[in-house]
Amino acid sequence: MQNVVLVIHLLLALSLIGVVLLQRSEGGGLGIGGGAMGPQAGRPPLTGLAKLTWGFAIAFIGTSIALTVIGASNTSDSSVLDRLGTVTTPSGDAALPDVQLPDVQLPPAGDSPLLPPRQD
Numbered sequence: 001m002q003n004v005v006l007v008i009h010l011l012l013a014l015s016l017i018g019v020v021l022l023q024r025s026e027g028g029g030l031g032i033g034g035g036a037m038g039p040q041a042g043r044p045p046l047t048g049l050a051k052l053t054w055g056f057a058i059a060f061i062g063t064s065i066a067l068t069v070i071g072a073s074n075t076s077d078s079s080v081l082d083r084l085g086t087v088t089t090p091s092g093d094a095a096l097p098d099v100q101l102p103d104v105q106l107p108p109a110g111d112s113p114l115l116p117p118r119q120d
Helices: 002-022 048-073
Strands: none
Touching: 002 048
């Protein structure tokens, strides 16, 4: 089910990009360009491409929400980060793995561990 919605979502995204690129620029998007921008200039009626753009946009948002809901229902109760570094025992309990620390030799008390020995 998720794969079908994902394919539809990708097709909608590509269609939305194509329809937006096919539209004619109305100008004045950033205050630049001509066109009747006076106080009596109303918004022109929606063209077929503009209506198609709105339809694709609404469908794209719908598939985005559907993918979010499907993804949330498929997740487990714990996070991936919660499961890192744990080993599941046959009883289903999570236990920390046994870690063997190496033996560390400490320097004598008079020497500084951060500086190399003096070469006189």
